[in-house]
Amino acid sequence: MSTATSTLPPKRVITTKPRFSDKVFRAVVTTGGFSSLVILGLISLFLLYNGLNVFKSEGLKFITGFNWVVPLPEEGLPAQYGIGAMLYGTVVIGLIALFFGFPISVGAALFLSYYAPDWLKKPMVLVIDVMAAIPSIVFGLWGYFILMPHAEYWAKLIHKYLGFIPIFDMPAPVFTRSPFIAGLVLAIMIIPIITSISREIFAQTPLDRIQAAYALGATKWSMIKTVVFPYGRGGVVGGAMLGLGRAIGETVAVYTVLNIVFDIRIEVLLSAGGSVASMIVNKFGEANPEELKALMAAGFVLFVLTLLINFLANAIINRTARE
Amino acid sequence: MTTNTIPRPTKPWGVNFKESVPDLVGAIATLLITFAIVAYSPLKGKLGFVITLLIVATVVTSAISGVRRDRKAAFNSVSTVLIYVAGLFVIIPLASIVYEIVKRGIGGLSWGIFTTDMAVTATDSPLYEGGLLHAIIGTLYIVLLASLFSVPIGILTALYLTEIKGKAAGTVRFFVQAMSGIPSIVAGLFIYAVWMIALGNQYSAFAGAMALAILMVPTVARTSEEVLKLIPNDLREAGLAMGGTQWRTVAMIILPAAQSGLFTAVILGIARVAGETAPLLLTMGGADALNLNPFAGNSSAIPFYVWKNFSMGTENAVARAWTGVLVLMIIVLFFFSLTRFLSNRKGRV
Numbered sequence: 001m002s003t004a005t006s007t008l009p010p011k012r013v014i015t016t017k018p019r020f021s022d023k024v025f026r027a028v029v030t031t032g033g034f035s036s037l038v039i040l041g042l043i044s045l046f047l048l049y050n051g052l053n054v055f056k057s058e059g060l061k062f063i064t065g066f067n068w069v070v071p072l073p074e075e076g077l078p079a080q081y082g083i084g085a086m087l088y089g090t091v092v093i094g095l096i097a098l099f100f101g102f103p104i105s106v107g108a109a110l111f112l113s114y115y116a117p118d119w120l121k122k123p124m125v126l127v128i129d130v131m132a133a134i135p136s137i138v139f140g141l142w143g144y145f146i147l148m149p150h151a152e153y154w155a156k157l158i159h160k161y162l163g164f165i166p167i168f169d170m171p172a173p174v175f176t177r178s179p180f181i182a183g184l185v186l187a188i189m190i191i192p193i194i195t196s197i198s199r200e201i202f203a204q205t206p207l208d209r210i211q212a213a214y215a216l217g218a219t220k221w222s223m224i225k226t227v228v229f230p231y232g233r234g235g236v237v238g239g240a241m242l243g244l245g246r247a248i249g250e251t252v253a254v255y256t257v258l259n260i261v262f263d264i265r266i267e268v269l270l271s272a273g274g275s276v277a278s279m280i281v282n283k284f285g286e287a288n289p290e291e292l293k294a295l296m297a298a299g300f301v302l303f304v305l306t307l308l309i310n311f312l313a314n315a316i317i318n319r320t321a322r323e
Numbered sequence: 324m325t326t327n328t329i330p331r332p333t334k335p336w337g338v339n340f341k342e343s344v345p346d347l348v349g350a351i352a353t354l355l356i357t358f359a360i361v362a363y364s365p366l367k368g369k370l371g372f373v374i375t376l377l378i379v380a381t382v383v384t385s386a387i388s389g390v391r392r393d394r395k396a397a398f399n400s401v402s403t404v405l406i407y408v409a410g411l412f413v414i415i416p417l418a419s420i421v422y423e424i425v426k427r428g429i430g431g432l433s434w435g436i437f438t439t440d441m442a443v444t445a446t447d448s449p450l451y452e453g454g455l456l457h458a459i460i461g462t463l464y465i466v467l468l469a470s471l472f473s474v475p476i477g478i479l480t481a482l483y484l485t486e487i488k489g490k491a492a493g494t495v496r497f498f499v500q501a502m503s504g505i506p507s508i509v510a511g512l513f514i515y516a517v518w519m520i521a522l523g524n525q526y527s528a529f530a531g532a533m534a535l536a537i538l539m540v541p542t543v544a545r546t547s548e549e550v551l552k553l554i555p556n557d558l559r560e561a562g563l564a565m566g567g568t569q570w571r572t573v574a575m576i577i578l579p580a581a582q583s584g585l586f587t588a589v590i591l592g593i594a595r596v597a598g599e600t601a602p603l604l605l606t607m608g609g610a611d612a613l614n615l616n617p618f619a620g621n622s623s624a625i626p627f628y629v630w631k632n633f634s635m636g637t638e639n640a641v642a643r644a645w646t647g648v649l650v651l652m653i654i655v656l657f658f659f660s661l662t663r664f665l666s667n668r669k670g671r672v
Contacts, residue, residue: 112410134655
């Protein structure tokens, strides 16, 4: 018999003749599918429309200025709206949260992937999932009543021994409701996000490389350093950015533990800080219609900021996961 | 005649006494050094002890493995200690949160809080007066209404991603992912801009529900997509091969097969939004009296109740806030366990 040339049959392509019911179905589902894009578009449209006048009158000063002055009508003075100090404060508490939360999260993800005994893995994953489900107001109350007294003591220690560094300096001895404490609360809130994403990425490390590293006599740490980290770097960075996005958008938990002051200060232990999201809640209650527009503008800035961070983070994570 | 004695089988990989001597000595040395440092230095209290213990333990273990093997082993010991500590640090906050909520919230628990509202209760009234009824009803309303909006949208989005797989599927998936990261306060501001400013309505539970719906859509959509992806393609092909239209295949085969998974997606979404506070502060007004009409008038929800009582700051108000937190956590954890229970059932998607 001559060579049997077996050709693969062409891949099945299933087509249905679109009936009327299918046309309706596809139209409805497609409309529904695009609704999240529509919602995102509407959010930016409405916030921008409401904040447009403030953006126009304040210009770039809205982003860079750090005065929020709402004069009484009889004073006849111009109002000033600038969220520079709040943006700065948001970044500061976000970075403090990452400073504490990131190493713990990556360490915990490594612990779960390579160190923990089997019986401990499931309960610990459960603990992390439960932490992700805790409402932010619970973190706020816990941070205010339980963490704050401890954190105040830690802040005093830091100030006592490291006070010569400018950021730990204290112009006034008020240690409560500082960016440091807000950052600590946020650190606990972002740990579940970063841990679960890091763990997912670590789980995709090729097993043959891990075994090869061990076969060459690597210690566990050398294996992690040379195999796990290079493979997972992108995902871990993406997870950290998602955590930062959550920290920036957090409102209630930060509001309960942070004293909001419109001033740029580098002292992180001092009871004065800022956060765009918390500022919106802070000012919303007694805002006049014009100030409300300024808050909408601030919300627009916050929305764009978090959306950009999330876009970037998801792009990085998706790329790492696909490789 | 020589007798061959068979040696007793040994376990060379097991821990024997001789090899564990350095570890034991190290552990004892660690404790002694820590006690000595805490006793003779300004570091005081539990925190000082824990930190000193950590540092000394790291140094001692790395020194032992450094002496016994090499520098690499020393690094390995350091990293092992630090990673175990990181694992511990994840558990401590949750343990503290759960313990404190139960400790501080249990005092205010009584049947009365489920049958009365705060309409005639002053801030400083004793804890047995007043209750959570208005907040529980409010939470029930907003969660139901939010599900009513977000579940169809979320499942349709998932169906678009898995069944239609249109050209824009990648873009839609990307935007849904990004949408799950929008701050809750922005959702509140958006509803305020649309529902209050543009359409001229007043505070209501309905407005709060719409804000929550925005936050719920991405959770429902992403979980449903994962569930629908797990439905074997054979089912779709079988449905079409039997002459069914795509509409019939999805409605009669795919969705019933994914039923329990989709239910899990909805519950996950509810657990995600049930504790949201910030958007409600901007949309619901926060009443003290029971309001049975979700479409008009100020109303409250459990997170709002907690917020309001916390802001008052008096002793009894704060105690009420903790009781509210306890009730809120029980509700959230109930939904959370429900998702676990549903997704762990065997043979279901």
